[in-house]
Amino acid sequence: MAKEAMSQEEKNMNDEHKRLASVVKNVHANLRKKLRANNGDYETVWKQHCKDQSALCQYAQCMQKLATDHWTKNSHTRIDWCREVILEYFNGSGLEKALEKDAKRQRHKLQKEEQQIVSDSCCVQNEGADPTQRLRVQLMQDRPDACPQRDADVRDDTLVQLPLEGKVRLLDVGSCYNPFCQFDEFLPIAIDISPANELVYQCDFLSLEITEPLHLAPDAGDTFLRKLSSPIERLPHGLFHVVVFSLLLEYLPAPQQRWLCCVKAHQLLQCHGLLLIVTPDSHSQHRNAPMMRSWRTAIESMGFHRWRYVKHEHLHCMAFRKLHQRPSVPCGVSPDMMYIPQDFSDKCLDDELNESSHKEVIQDECEDRDDFFQTSALELPCFIPDDGSGTVV
Ligand SMILES: C[S@@+](CC[C@H](N)C(=O)[O-])C[C@H]1O[C@@H](n2cnc3c(N)ncnc32)[C@H](O)[C@@H]1O
Numbered sequence: 001m002a003k004e005a006m007s008q009e010e011k012n013m014n015d016e017h018k019r020l021a022s023v024v025k026n027v028h029a030n031l032r033k034k035l036r037a038n039n040g041d042y043e044t045v046w047k048q049h050c051k052d053q054s055a056l057c058q059y060a061q062c063m064q065k066l067a068t069d070h071w072t073k074n075s076h077t078r079i080d081w082c083r084e085v086i087l088e089y090f091n092g093s094g095l096e097k098a099l100e101k102d103a104k105r106q107r108h109k110l111q112k113e114e115q116q117i118v119s120d121s122c123c124v125q126n127e128g129a130d131p132t133q134r135l136r137v138q139l140m141q142d143r144p145d146a147c148p149q150r151d152a153d154v155r156d157d158t159l160v161q162l163p164l165e166g167k168v169r170l171l172d173v174g175s176c177y178n179p180f181c182q183f184d185e186f187l188p189i190a191i192d193i194s195p196a197n198e199l200v201y202q203c204d205f206l207s208l209e210i211t212e213p214l215h216l217a218p219d220a221g222d223t224f225l226r227k228l229s230s231p232i233e234r235l236p237h238g239l240f241h242v243v244v245f246s247l248l249l250e251y252l253p254a255p256q257q258r259w260l261c262c263v264k265a266h267q268l269l270q271c272h273g274l275l276l277i278v279t280p281d282s283h284s285q286h287r288n289a290p291m292m293r294s295w296r297t298a299i300e301s302m303g304f305h306r307w308r309y310v311k312h313e314h315l316h317c318m319a320f321r322k323l324h325q326r327p328s329v330p331c332g333v334s335p336d337m338m339y340i341p342q343d344f345s346d347k348c349l350d351d352e353l354n355e356s357s358h359k360e361v362i363q364d365e366c367e368d369r370d371d372f373f374q375t376s377a378l379e380l381p382c383f384i385p386d387d388g389s390g391t392v393v
Contacts, residue, residue: 005282010052017070023062027055031253032342042254047383050204056194057256064177077276078246078315079179085308085319086242089274090168092386098307098321099272104358169221171223173261174248189240190224191232202231202356210267238270246278248341257297259335266302275304275320279340285311289341290315298337301329 034045041112050056071077120173167187172180175190178199189204214220214236221239243265249258265275275366281288295318304320311317 013070018027020062020066022072024066025057027059027251028251028342031251035253040254042257045253046206046257047307053194060176060192060194060196067179078312078317079314081179081310081317082246082276082278083183083185085276085317086168086274088171089307089319090184090241093271094307098305100340102324111343123247166219167222168241169225169239170242170244171235171265172244172246172264174245174251175200179246180244186242187222187225189228192216195230201228203233205264206252208232208264210264211236213237214239235268237267240268240269240297241273242276243269243273244276244278246276247280249277249338250342252281253343255338255343256335257342258338261300262299262304262338263341266304269322271321271322271324274307275299277316277318277320279316279318281311281316282314282316288341290317291341293319294339295335297330298335300327300335301333 011257031045031049034048035042038045085094089098147270168185170180170186170188172188175188175192175195177196178189178190180186180188181199183376190200191205192200193202193204195202202333211234214224216224222238224236245261245265249261252258252261262275269275292309298304299320303323303326305323306318307321308319309317
């Protein structure tokens with residue numbers, strides 16, 4: 001009897017889980033549908049979406065319930081992964097090792113440049129050297145960073161900027177219910193277009209204004225953050241040690257919006273701060289590897305370096321480090337690179353297929369169309385299939 005009652009309870013939980021997941025998934029799908037109906041005008045679609053208070057509130061309640069009542073069976077969640085990575089980086093040896101690697105790379109680069117200068121100088125001494133080459137050699141010799149000792153400056157500067165003691169200032173974007181408030185090591189600022197509780201500030205990250213950095217005492221950042229009030233419309237440049245996008249980017253219907261979020265994260269982070277991205281994907285690591293490579297190239301072009309990547313059963317988890325120096329942007333990088341398979345899933349029969357730069361991906365999704373619809377039910381982690389075999393991540 002007790003066993004039967006338990007299984008009925010489990011069945012009810014399972015039904016509720018499916019209902020909540022479908023509310024959440026429908027909001028994402030409707031946004032994408034509206035974007036297509038508005039010919040890609042994501043600003044108009046987003047403005048309308050932010051005004052739909054009843055849909056936003058329903059989403060927030062369902063999402064909070066899913067995360068706090070249903071996704072608790074697994075002892076290791078996406079939030080735990082974020083915490084471990086942050087602690088390893090700031091309190092363990094992560095940052096130190098990353099800086100050592102940076103210095104090594106920099107030394108190697110400078111050595112190569114010096115060798116180049118020597119070989120160019122030899123050519124210039126030769127009467128046949130053209131004026132452009134002469135100018136280049138002169139410029140290289142005058143460059144202040146063409147000097148290996150400057151590695152040391154880069155390192156010291158970093159250690160001054162980062163608080164290796166004290167709380168890690170963490171901005172949780174699209175937080176919903178502020179899951180990071182349980183950890184003492186952090187000073188979490190949780191923001192959302194639709195807060196599920198009073199621990200979260202109302203803020204649309206896409207329209208957040210980034211203001212001048214605070215030029216105050218080191219602890220002024222904490223004081224500033226403790227005095228924030230809802231709604232948040234602006235935040236200073238370089239204030240955070242960590243920015244978290246946990247299940248945020250796939251909510252946004254346009255790749256341009258996902259790109260903009262990453263650019264803003266870069267502005268809000270201190271040098272060597274971390275951007276953590278958790279995004280759902282129930283396929284094998286191999287299946288969407290081109291997408292992850294594309295995200296990596298796009299995000300690194302903004303001045304990040306990927307520091308950690310893990311594929312869990314239903315999630316990709318990534319940590320990007322904000323670099324001291326911006327790299328040169330490789331050719332062909334554009335916001336389109338922040339695509340997700342769902343961007344294309346309803347366009348398969350369109351003529352656009354022939355024109356898109358992501359042709360293989362679209363083709364792949366078309367071929368597996370039935371498969372895509374079947375597994376899209378697993379778009380969010382720990383969806384429990386009818387046979388009850390789902391795992392929680
Ligand atoms: C799938 S939920 C993820 C909740 C939480 N981060 C987690 O991992 O459980 C996505 C959240 O992002 C929020 N969101 C989407 N776009 C946003 C934006 N531009 N600014 C702030 N929050 C946003 C949504 O309201 C929603 O609560």
